[in-house]
Amino acid sequence: MGHVGGYPCPERHRAELRSSEPPSRAFKAEPRSIDVSSTALATEKTFTAAPGSVVVVRDQEWLVTGVERAPDGWFVHVQGLSELVRDTEATFSTALDNVVESDPRKTNVVADDSPGYRKSRLWIEAMLRKTAVPVTDPRLTVAHRGLADPLPYQVAAVRQALDPENLRPRILLADAVGLGKTIEIGMILAELVRRGRGERILVVTPRHVLEQMQRELWTRFALPFVRLDSVGIQRIRQKLPANRNPFAFYKRVIVSIDTLKSDRYLAHLEKQRWDAVVIDESHNVTNYGNQNNRLARLLSTRTDALILASATPHNGRAESFAELVRMLEPSAVRPDGSLDEELVKRLIIRRHRHSPDVASTVGAxxxxxxxxxxxPVAAAPTEDEIAEELERVWLYPEGGLSPASGRSNRLFPWTLAKAFLSSPAALLETVKERRRRIAANAGADQRREDEALDRLEQLARRALDExxxxxxxxxxxxxxxxxxxxxxxxxxxxxxxxxxxxxxxxxxxxxxxxxxxxxxxxxxxxxxxxxxxxxxxxxxxxxxxxxxxxxxxxxxxxxxxxxxxxxxxxxxxxxxxxxxxxxxxxxxxxxxxxxxxxxxxxxxxxxxxxxxxxxxxxxxxxxxxxxxxxxxxxxxxxxxxxxxxxxxxxxxxxxxxxxxxxxxxxxxxxxxxxxxxxxxxxxQQPTVPAAETTAETLGDALFETDLAFLDDALNEVLETPASPPPNGVSWRNHAHHHVAELVPQADLRQRLEILPQPYLAARHVTQKLMLATNRQRGQQELDRALSDETQSAWPEASFLAPLHPVLDWVSDRALANLGRDQVFAVRGDGEDLTVVLQGTLTNQHGQVVATGYLTAAFPNADNSRFCLPEAHASATEALVAAGFTAQAVNTGAVPGAAALQRYVGAAVDSATPLMADVTVAASTATEERVRSWLNRTERWDADSADLVRRTQLLDRKARVDAERALAETMLPSRTLVRPLLVIVPKKFEPSMTEGQI
Missing domain, CATH: 3.40.50.300 (P-loop containing nucleotide triphosphate hydrolases)
Structure with missing residues (x-):
């Protein structure tokens, strides 16, 4: 891994702006000077808080973890910071509550007195982790860092699901049996979570693979799901009042389709929205009007991202397949039922074991x-007698009349033959079941069949004894x-x-x-x-x-x-x-x-x-x-x-x-x-070349590994990291063995309760959490679990994947290190006092469309009203440009840091118009995609105008209308610029008056 200015720089992508455009089209603004005092800046009169911000609601401080548009304002998802609400999760509506936002221009500056400016590095790292990757960024950030070797054809499936042209991730994974659709599902979900689009996820599978899916998502991608099988549902009913919505209780749920399709859950599902829904074995939901189809149609309208998976995704009937496509994108099926094949190609991916890109990859x-x-097995004597009886009496009788002829099931003789070819036990049970069915009837035909069945029963019983x-x-x-x-x-x-x-x-x-x-x-x-x-x-x-x-x-x-x-x-x-x-x-x-x-x-x-x-x-x-x-x-x-x-x-x-x-x-x-x-x-569609699937960005990171971040965070944000709970946390990093152990505090134990129950029970995680700190050790732990004498398939040490809950926990702890409206000040090697800022462009749905990092430098010869704003490709690049590197040594807290507040407001004002320039390409591209989407729905409406308004057509129109409404929320709506760090040159003293700088 290479380094730039002392920070990890995994790939060349670090030199390019993270936006909705591919790296080759990223915009890099030239430095320019702006006199803030003479520039009229339009202030957006709207809600501007973003993930990582601190707000005050009901006299308590909360950390914002997500924001989404509501019909009458915004829903603000938060986690408590104040003592009374610490670690409490909540959602507030700006229409009902007074959500007091921090004004980034009025951010106060506090000195960082920690060794090596560890507090600042942890706070910025946590902020970067909490900032969602832009929804239209085509690059992968975490999908390929799970406990799996992502094969090129699997990465291609993830890329297709996240294709910026689609705006919302919807895909049918139709790979043939055995190619690893579960791994592809996990990779897609991991990326959605990192993009802020996977807070609430529902996975629907056949009941016999519930634990298999749950275990794969946790052990490989650190995505915990609560399993609502018969035992899980009984457990949740004990916790919730009868009128409570069980699907609002847990954020990520895995449940069987047999359970969920029941009428008792439909009312709850109609009131619940999901960020992502996965329906495994989706060929079972294509028949319009049955319970499975009704469930799938409902879920498809209650989610942003939809992943359908099936090795046999169609039944040969165009209408059934069109119904599956409608769930993904209603306007991809024209009103007359024909498919928009070009759009369908973007929604479906299909490969098999001997496809060239698969065969060349899977190897050993x-x-x-x-x-x-x-x-071949020659029949035993009694088996020969049964075959002769079936042939002579039932299958090929003289005159063509079997004992069952004239009845509704004319294939029953072949049902007998099939049972015979299975076993004498199956034949006997088939005969007995047939006799029970005809027992209520009377007549010559029934007596003739009963006599024939009696002979078969005797033969079957003989065969069982011989x-x-x-x-x-x-x-x-x-x-x-x-x-x-x-x-x-x-x-x-x-x-x-x-x-x-x-x-x-x-x-x-x-x-x-x-x-x-x-x-x-x-x-x-x-x-x-x-x-x-x-x-x-x-x-x-x-x-x-x-x-x-x-x-x-x-x-x-x-x-x-x-x-x-x-x-x-x-x-x-x-x-x-x-x-x-x-x-x-x-x-x-x-x-x-x-x-x-x-x-x-x-x-x-x-x-x-x-x-x-x-x-x-x-x-x-x-x-x-x-x-x-x-x-x-x-x-x-x-x-x-x-x-x-x-x-x-x-x-x-x-x-x-x-x-x-x-x-x-x-x-x-x-x-x-x-x-x-x-x-x-x-x-036969061409897939993404292998060279393009492996060169992925790891995203901005001030720490070379997740473990390094976790280790520093535990030693900084916890008062006594070496002492046992409840006052501290017992933390040991056995670097030589690539395993670490952590005795969780109460707030962490509370978060760990959402981990898979079999894992918690088998490995006693809330008492001691074991972590495998590299992929090789993680795979060894997984292999050991399959040969463990405890007979538990859950590994003792879970892999420290980028989305592991323990990393989310320490990120929140690191962010809480600073109070509301505060930013750290540190010393740097640059000549100018510089404010490093983060800018985000979000859509009406509350999703990040583009992210930019900027510096506002104040030359020594001027004052706080004049600065040079500049855009950078990443946070690490911006920090290095401002003179803050990994080798920075803290020789003492910056004195008089509070006096630096005046530079922050000027920096925000100067960077705001530049951020608009930085994100113009992303904004324009997104608007074009939304317009194209809206045009498609309008064409659908025009094409349907002359058709008879049948019930199914009205249902399809309603789905297209909902698609149109969703498309409009994808339009970029607001820009937020906020400070990340104030970097002070070594020769500068904040107590100086302007003009002495």
Whole structure:
């Protein structure tokens, strides 16, 4: 890392102004002189407080943490500084409360008497950390500094989500299974938080991946989320009155879609706004009007940023896909339902395992899948009898009339066949369930079916008592793999039917010589906490689970590759989507061993059944071909729905259709049209070159590392850093081991209560907080957690990522080191007395559009009414230009610092018009983007004028109207200039009168 004037200067970007424009277009103003006494300055009669400011409300001092526009003024988010309200968080409305702002022109100057001017450095560093990165700045600041190796294709996804052309971050992450969409989500959320756009975040996922998502966001990006699973909701109900909004209680929440879609929560959600919403597995929300869709539509209108994620984001129907796009940007879908493809390309990103930019990157971190291993198994005698009975009576009966013919479900014979191919237990349960359904009916047809079912039931019971050829082969394959109680090897066994899962679990325990804890079963009938516990346990090296027998509840979103690379299809789904989803559980980024997909193929002696097995075998092969060429097998059948695919395959097995007509070739899909062709084009979109994704700015920083800032802050802002709480804080930095430990004070313990509950419980964080202080140690801690004897997947030492709550805590403590309306004075090496200032341009939404750093130098020969203002690319550059470097030594507090106040007002006045010049490019570019956005919504209105006002169209118009209203709040509205530091030359004494300077 290079240095400029003694301060860290990580990249060349430090020499360019941080604004909404790329570095090459940044504006650098030339020095000019301004006589303030003769310049008429327009004073903006509006609310000007910004994050980092101190305000007085209700006779108490508060630190401003955020500002946003309200219908009748501003909402001011604050944290208490005065004794009575210290560390209390609140939100005030300027329409209801008298929020007394600090006038930057009247800022008082106090001398810094700390060694090396540590107080000043900490205060400025904290101010920089609290100042949001401009919302339209394309550079990354924290996303790539989490506990993950950001791959170029993942960084490209983050860049696209934060594309300044979009003004608000909305994106569909449609990467194929296994590419790391969770990492991309975490990177985007981290950047949103740093940009002041992630204070309130809601993450919606399937319930079985709640803890997985929660853990990834915390351990890798230090983003804590409160998990509202069944236990979490019960806990919050004990804390809140029944009429309180649970979603206003916590700022960042992760909850399952199954919980949230309930009618009981809709009223609460309608009253709540979020900065960002994430909807994982978003293909489940595309059907207009159902509960999932209703929830997603509501959330899309209650948030600024929206991240949808799905490896299968469309069902082949244009209208369903258009509904997903409307959630991202309503005007991207024209009133007639057609897509604005150019805009859609900005909203969607799609890659797969063999895309050039992915394949060239993942290397050994994603071992190439082995060719599928299809294992034929000759049926046992009783299994042959069942096959013959099914074929002769149900599937191909003489005269074409099965016992179930004439009933509404003509595919029931194939339901029986599918159950048979799963297991005797599944067949028996299917027969029993069918008999229960027809028991209430009477008549010859029902009696005939009942007799046929009776024969099947007897055969199924015999099969359960005798040997099963496919089961025996499963045991043989597991032993061949090396699965055993005394060995580390593991396998995932997939089957569709719950009776099959239970049957396998019972028999495997005995036949493999294992304990019950070694064979786990997972299915949708288990409660959400149990599902999560099983999944999390399987990921750990210390887990006793050696075989996970699971249904398709684990086929979406669950990572099972950490300790496992062997997957066995005990039965074959009649759906390419299901096959792909299953395989993706172990075939994903981070898999170091070549995944092996094994499929057991029961082959009765019946020629017709053998033909059916050949069809199913071909499905396995087709999925593998699509995996390599398209990254998406759903487009081969074009159904994009598991049930529809199953029905189509049943029709093939029944001889009603040909397999080649139902399942296309890979080349035919790529050459087609429609939604599949659109996604093919999206997959071929050029991505950001690797060279551009790695050269990222770390932002302004007076400390070389987060640890250095934390260490200095704890030793400065706390009175007795080495003593134990409650009077001090126990802090030890074991630099050699890259780990630090902190015994939190009461105010920090209060903040830590929002950390994930399993982490708090497993690692006793509120008693002692352990920190991994570099990425290598952080990864070691994460790896250790997966092999820890405590069987907790939560690392003992959390990684000190830039957004870690402990850094936010010490930043607030450092800012509180100065009182209201105060700024530090220090000695510097420059010739002129100089005031360093920060300027921000914000929009009506309260978001920072551009930031500038300025110096106002007062030449020795003149007085405080005349100065030379100059713009700089960063705060560190401004400080160095003013003569304040990292090597500065404090030989004594500046005497008479209060007399320097007159220079502050003059500096603010002189810098204000210059700040307007500095931000003109950012302001103009933002206004152009807003106008373009508004023009698009107006075109939508014009196009819809002649269409019939159907209910859905009115709903879409309302969404476009809301989009227009939001666009207007993105217009730049106010500029604030405030002092950061007064730098006094060594020969200057503040007690001098003007004219002696």
């Amino acid at each position: 971190d994603w071992a190439e899948r082995l060719p599928p291993r299809n294992i 040997r099963s050829a496919k089961y025996d082969k499963l045991v043989e394959v597991l032993r061949e793999i090396g699965v055993g109680a005394r060995f580390a090897e593991r396998a995932v066994v997939f089957a569709e039917r719950v009776p099959t899962l239970r049957w396998l679990q019972q028999r495997l325990v005995t036949d493999l010589g294992m304990e019950a804890e070694n064979i786990a079963v997972l299915h949708g009938g288990l409660d959400d906490v149990t599902q999560q516990d099983i999944v999390e346990s399987f990921k750990q090296a210390s887990s006793p689970i050696r075989v996970l027998v699971t249904g398709d509840v684990a086929s979406e979103g669950v990572n099972l590759h950490t300790q496992c690379h062997q997957l066995i299809h005990f039965d074959i789904p009649w759906s390419l989507i299901r096959i792909e989803q299953r395989n993706g559980r172990i075939d994903r980024y981070g898999q170091r061993h070549r995944p092996q997909i094994n499929t057991l193929l029961l082959q009765p002696s019946s020629e017709r059944f053998k033909g059916d097995i050949r069809v199913l075998t071909r499905l396995i092969e087709k999925e593998h071909e699509a995996h390599k060429a398209l990254g998406d097998s759903a487009s081969l059948m074009g159904e994009y729905d598991v049930k529809a695919e199953e029905d189509a395959i049943a029709a093939v097995l029944a001889g009603q259709r040909e397999l080649d007509d139902v399942v296309k070739d890979v080349d035919d899909v790529a050459a087609g049209d429609g939604i599949a062709a659109l996604f093919a084009r999206l997959t």
